[in-house]
Structures are given as structure tokens and as C-alpha cells.
Amino acid sequence: MSKKTLWTVFAIALALSVLAEFAIDIHLHFGIDGWFGFHAVYGFLACVALVLVARLMGFVLKRADDYYERIAAAREEQDDA
Amino acid sequence: MLELAFPPAFVLILGALLVAVVRPGLRPLVLLGAPLLTLWAIWRLPDGVLLTAPFLGYDIELVEADALRRLFATVFALMAFAGGLFGLLQARTRELAAAYAYAAGAIGVCFAGDLITLFLFWEFMALFSTVVIWCGEGENARRAGLRYALMHLVGGVLLKIGIEGVMVHTGSVDVRALALDSFDAWVLLAGVLVNAAAPPVSAWIADAYPEGSPFGAVFLSAFTTKTAVLALILLFPGAQILVWIGLWMIFYGILYALLENDMRRILAYSIVNQVGFMVCGVGIGTGMALNGAAAHAFAHILYKALLLMSAGAVLHQTGKRKCSDLGGLWHSMPVTTACGIVGALAISAFPFTSGFISKSMIGQAAADQHLMLVWFLLTAASAGVFLHAGIKFPWFVFFQKDSGLRPPDPPWNMRAAMILLAAACIALGCFPWMLYELLPYPVDYLPYTGAHVVTQFQLLLFAGLAFFALLPLMQRTLTISLDFDWLWRVAMVELAAGIARAWRALGDASRALWQRRAGLWLRRGLALVAPDGILARTQPVASMALWVLLVLALLIGLARV
Numbered sequence: 001m002s003k004k005t006l007w008t009v010f011a012i013a014l015a016l017s018v019l020a021e022f023a024i025d026i027h028l029h030f031g032i033d034g035w036f037g038f039h040a041v042y043g044f045l046a047c048v049a050l051v052l053v054a055r056l057m058g059f060v061l062k063r064a065d066d067y068y069e070r071i072a073a074a075r076e077e078q079d080d081a
Numbered sequence: 082m083l084e085l086a087f088p089p090a091f092v093l094i095l096g097a098l099l100v101a102v103v104r105p106g107l108r109p110l111v112l113l114g115a116p117l118l119t120l121w122a123i124w125r126l127p128d129g130v131l132l133t134a135p136f137l138g139y140d141i142e143l144v145e146a147d148a149l150r151r152l153f154a155t156v157f158a159l160m161a162f163a164g165g166l167f168g169l170l171q172a173r174t175r176e177l178a179a180a181y182a183y184a185a186g187a188i189g190v191c192f193a194g195d196l197i198t199l200f201l202f203w204e205f206m207a208l209f210s211t212v213v214i215w216c217g218e219g220e221n222a223r224r225a226g227l228r229y230a231l232m233h234l235v236g237g238v239l240l241k242i243g244i245e246g247v248m249v250h251t252g253s254v255d256v257r258a259l260a261l262d263s264f265d266a267w268v269l270l271a272g273v274l275v276n277a278a279a280p281p282v283s284a285w286i287a288d289a290y291p292e293g294s295p296f297g298a299v300f301l302s303a304f305t306t307k308t309a310v311l312a313l314i315l316l317f318p319g320a321q322i323l324v325w326i327g328l329w330m331i332f333y334g335i336l337y338a339l340l341e342n343d344m345r346r347i348l349a350y351s352i353v354n355q356v357g358f359m360v361c362g363v364g365i366g367t368g369m370a371l372n373g374a375a376a377h378a379f380a381h382i383l384y385k386a387l388l389l390m391s392a393g394a395v396l397h398q399t400g401k402r403k404c405s406d407l408g409g410l411w412h413s414m415p416v417t418t419a420c421g422i423v424g425a426l427a428i429s430a431f432p433f434t435s436g437f438i439s440k441s442m443i444g445q446a447a448a449d450q451h452l453m454l455v456w457f458l459l460t461a462a463s464a465g466v467f468l469h470a471g472i473k474f475p476w477f478v479f480f481q482k483d484s485g486l487r488p489p490d491p492p493w494n495m496r497a498a499m500i501l502l503a504a505a506c507i508a509l510g511c512f513p514w515m516l517y518e519l520l521p522y523p524v525d526y527l528p529y530t531g532a533h534v535v536t537q538f539q540l541l542l543f544a545g546l547a548f549f550a551l552l553p554l555m556q557r558t559l560t561i562s563l564d565f566d567w568l569w570r571v572a573m574v575e576l577a578a579g580i581a582r583a584w585r586a587l588g589d590a591s592r593a594l595w596q597r598r599a600g601l602w603l604r605r606g607l608a609l610v611a612p613d614g615i616l617a618r619t620q621p622v623a624s625m626a627l628w629v630l631l632v633l634a635l636l637i638g639l640a641r642v
Binding site: 018021029037038040043044047049062067072 | 462532538542555560
């Protein structure tokens with residue numbers, strides 16, 4: 001299967017999940033969650049927000065993958081000296 | 082009566098001992114038989130306090146059974162069976178024996194009717210889980226195990242302080258719901274929360290569990306955090322602070338898992354995330370919410386073990402654990418891929434998997450209580466779970482780029498364990514009553530309504546869209562992310578070293594000062610008697626006689642007075 005077919009299948013699934021709301025009565029908890037396509041929009045935006053926040057955290061918190069090993073090695077050297 | 086109430090934990094402890102000593106040929110029999118016998122022992126227990134003993138002047142209740150305790154014990158015994166099957170022929174004997182003892186400790190906690198018994202089994206778990214971590218490879222596992230043990234010692238001390246306070250101030254050691262109105266209760270809560278991986282110590286999970294062996298990590302994922310959830314349900318149902326602690330854990334787990342490159346650390350962070358859902362449920366505290374927390378613990382143990390098995394199978398077959406080294410494994414590991422995907426769908430709460438019927442009860446409880454903010458955060462987090470565990474894990478391990486690795490699927494027993502758990506995840510999703518019948522409160526909840534299924538599909542599919550749309554932002558880098566454990570792995574060590582350095586410098590300085598001063602006085606003293614010193618000079622005899630006269634006159638004068 002090519003990449004294009006996969007995307008097409010995925011797009012159809014996305015569309016179907018939203019269009020299914022015509023066939024089904026969505027119950028309300030708080031009002032806003034009963035809007036048409038609310039879960040689709042909310043799910044998408046929540047994930048975008050999470051990815052972006054993680055990205056920002058990454059700028060501050062990411063370190064080389066041997067960060068702790070290097071610190072341990074440096075400490076041992078210091079102890080030897 | 083004694084025979085009737087034989088503590089199920091002891092059955093499994095006996096099993097662990099046998100695993101360690103029997104001939105290799107008999108070991109598989111013990112490994113598979115002991116958890117099943119334990120399960121049988123669990124299910125023959127009627128409700129109520131069944132076995133008491135006097136201990137230090139208190140009547141302790143070694144076995145107290147009810148629906149909730151039986152539910153947790155059941156899933157722990159099932160987990161021991163599945164984990165035993167997974168490591169049946171490959172894991173080291175001492176590792177399996179320790180893992181079984183660890184599981185036995187968890188079952189002991191389940192049936193602990195009083196705080197003393199709970200504490201004893203709690204520490205028993207800490208001990209043997211540390212041994213399981215030490216069965217991992219190399220120096221990293223040794224250090225991580227040590228940090229893990231220290232963390233749990235601290236947690237144990239907090240728990241002990243809380244328990245003793247409750248014992249002294251209320252005179253009762255019963256395991257019962259406590260109000261958060263005293264120092265004792267708060268310290269007790271803190272001790273339990275250390276094991277639940279609550280902030281600020283959540284980092285111990287991602288630090289320790291991924292250092293276990295492929296087999297050990299499967300056991301580690303199941304017991305410690307979930308006994309803590311059980312303890313929270315028993316001791317602090319409806320404590321509001323737990324709602325916020327749970328929500329923090331949920332988002333902490335998602336964000337760190339998104340940043341992570343090591344496949345088993347991704348799964349470790351998602352344990353914190355999933356336990357967060359349970360803790361939040363305990364905080365909401367209604368019958369629906371507690372049912373949801375218990376059901377979610379049950380479902381979570383099975384699919385998280387399944388995910389760690391598929392990750393363990395990959396590690397066992399390739400020796401690699403970083404997403405940046407993996408990819409394209411579906412070509413040659415179809416069973417592992419399929420089972421990993423089932424686990425990923427279950428953790429994301431896809432309809433017809435176990436996560437769907439359990440996690441949604443917690444969201445429903447929030448809606449029933451009109452906790453709007455909580456409901457919106459839980460829903461956002463559900464989408465986030467699909468993002469970090471549901472797609473990220475299988476995508477980067479089994480698909481994405483082709484790493485060129487072509488390892489075969491793992492040996493039959495490892496495959497069988499994965500298939501067993503995958504089947505359980507789907508069966509629970511399709512027949513929710515199997516789980517609902519075991520729950521502590523009557524269930525008045527229908528997971529499969531058209532609206533629920535459709536909205537869940539929307540939420541998850543569009544989360545998937547976000548993942549693939551933002552894929553360039555998600556590419557794996559060869560990095561780790563600093564977590565709170567930086568505080569005790571680096572900052573505190575540096576601080577201690579700094580204080581030690583300052584102390585040493587102070588010592589050196591004062592010594593130098595002392596030596597300089599002392600030297601000065603010594604030189605002055607010596608100067609008096611040196612060849613040219615005052616006392617060594619030649620003086621006229623007359624001057625000496627005069628001085629003697631003066632001193633004598635002085636003495637006589639003094640004697641007269």
C-alpha cells in the first residue's frame with residue numbers, strides 16, 4: 001500500500017467518525033461537548049497543544065543521552081584525583 | 082477455619098521458594114502452577130475478616146476479604162501467571178523467584194486487614210522488586226536499583242510514621258477510610274503516594290523500571306503502583322487533593338513520554354499517566370469513580386504488561402531499546418507487532434478493548450459530579466494517551482523508517498504470553514460484564530452507547546491526525562529529558578559535595594591560622610632563651626642582687642599583710 005492510499009483510508013475514517021453524528025444522538029454533559037464535531041476538534045487541538053508544550057519543555061530539559069553517565073564518570077575521576 | 086483462610090500470599094511465597102530450589106525440569110510446572118493455586122486460594126475466601134493474630138499487643142488481621150481486595154488480588158495472580166509464562170524458559174531463576182515473591186507481597190497487601198500487615202507486605206514488595214531491578218543488565222541497573230531502594234525506604238519511613246501516629250492517636254490499626262485532618266493521616270498519605278509515583282517523586286518509575294531485564298520490567302509494571310491505588314481506595318476515598326495530584330500525573334506522563342526516546346521509558350512514563358487516571362478517580366470518590374479506578378487498574382495491569390512484553394520481546398531479540406535505533410520490525414516480528422498494537426489500542430481506550438470500558442467510567446463520574454474542568458482535562462488527556470503510547474510506541478518501534486533489523490518473533494512461551502494478554506484485552510472490551518461483576522459497587526453504566534463510541538472514535542482518530550501532521554516535531558533525537566530525579570541525582574549530590582568542600586576549606590584555613598599563630602608564640606618563647614635572648618644575656622651581679630632584694634622585700638611585705 002502506498003502512502004497515498006493509507007492517507008486516503010485515514011481521511012475516510014476521519015470523515016466517517018464525524019458524519020456518524022448525524023445518525024446518533026449525542027448526549028450532553030456540559031453543553032459545549034454536544035456541539036457538532038466537538039470531540040474531533042477538541043481531540044486534535046489538545047494533541048497539538050501537548051506536542052507544542054512538550055517541544056518547549058524539550059528546549060529546556062533535553063540533554064545528551066549519556067548525560068548521567070558522564071556525570072558519574074566525572075565524579076569518579078574527581079574521587080581518584 | 083485456619084485452613085479455610087490460608088493467606089493466598091503465602092501460597093505464592095511458597096511458590097517463589099520452590100521456583101528457586103526445584104530441578105530445572107520441574108521449574109516451568111511450579112511457575113505456571115503456583116499462580117493458579119494462588120488464584121484458587123483467593124477465590125475460596127468468603128467476605129470478612131478471616132484470620133487474626135496477636136502481634137505486639139495488637140490484633141492484626143492477616144486476611145480480610147471483600148470484592149475490591151479480591152479484584153486486585155485476582156489481577157495480581159493473573160499477572161504473575163502471564164509474567165511467569167513470558168519468562169518461563171529465558172529469565173534467570175533468581176529473577177523469577179524474586180518476581181514471584183514480589184507478586185506475593187502485592188497479594189498480601191490486598192488482603193491486609195490492618196495497617197501493620199499492610200506495612201509488612203509493603204516492605205516485602207520493596208525488597209523483592211529491588212532484587213528484580215538488580216537482575217537487569219550492568220552498572221546502570223545496579224545504580225538504578227539502589228536509587229529505587231532508597232526512594233522506597235523513604236516512602237516506607239513516611240508510611241511507618243503515619244501508621245504509628247494513627248495507632249497511637251486512634252488506638253486502632255484497622256485499614257479503613259481516614260479523614261485528612263491530622264498530621265498522621267497526611268504522612269500516611271505521603272507514604273502511599275511515593276509508591277503511586279505521585280509528584281514530586283514520579284521520576285522513580287522511569288528511572289528504575291526500564292533498567293530491569295525484558296522479563297523483570299513486565300512484573301515491575303504491575304504491582305507497586307497498583308497496590309498504592311488499592312491503598313488509596315481503602316484509606317482515602319474521596320480525598321479531593323487526589324483529583325489534582327492525579328491530573329498532574331496524567332499530563333506529566335504524557336509530556337515526558339512525548340519527549341522520550343527509549344521505548345521502555347515511554348511505557349514507564351505512561352504508567353504514571355495511567356495511574357494518574359486512577360488516582361483522580363479515587364479523588365472523585367463516588368461509587369462510579371471508585372469502580373472506575375478499580376476497573377482501570379485491572380485493565381491497565383493487563384495491557385501495560387502486554388506493551389512491556391512486546392517491548393521486552395523487541396529488546397530480547399535485538400538488544401536495542403532506543404526508538405532512534407528501531408523501526409520496520411513488523412516485517413519479521415508480526416506476532417509481536419500485532420500484540421503490541423492491541424496493547425496500544427487498549428491503553429488508548431479504543432472501543433472493543435479493555436481500556437474503553439474502564440477509563441470511561443472515571444470520565445463519567447467526573448461528568449456526573451459536574452466537575453467540568455476535570456472532565457475537559459481528562460478528555461484532553463485521553464487524546465494525549467493515544468498520542469504518546471497508542472501511536473508513538475508502535476509507530477517508532479515497528480514502523481517508521483526501516484532500520485534494516487530483521488529479528489524473528491521471540492520463542493513460543495513469550496509469544497503465548499503476549500497472545501494470552503492480547504486476548505484478555507479484547508475479551509474484556511467486548512464483554513465488559515466479566516469485569517463489572519467483580520467491581521466493589523453495583524455498576525449502573527453502559528459503555529457501549531452510540532454517542533460514546535462515536536465521540537471516542539472522533540477523539541482518537543483526530544489525535545492520530547495530529548500525530549501524523551506533527552510528525553516532523555516528533556522525530557526522535559538521541560536525548561534524555563531532565564526530570565525531577567535530577568534534583569536528587571545531581572543537584573543534591575553537588576550541594577552535598579559543595580558543603581563538604583566548604584567544610585574542608587574551612588578546616589584547612591583554621592588549621593593554617595592556628596599553625597601560624599602557634600608558630601609565632603613558639604618563636605617568641607624561644608626568643609627569650611635564645612643565645613641573644615633576654616634571659617640568655619650576661620647581667621651584672623649587682624643588678625641581680627638588687628632584684629633578689631626587691632623580690633624578698635615584696636614577699637616579706639606580702640607575708641605581713
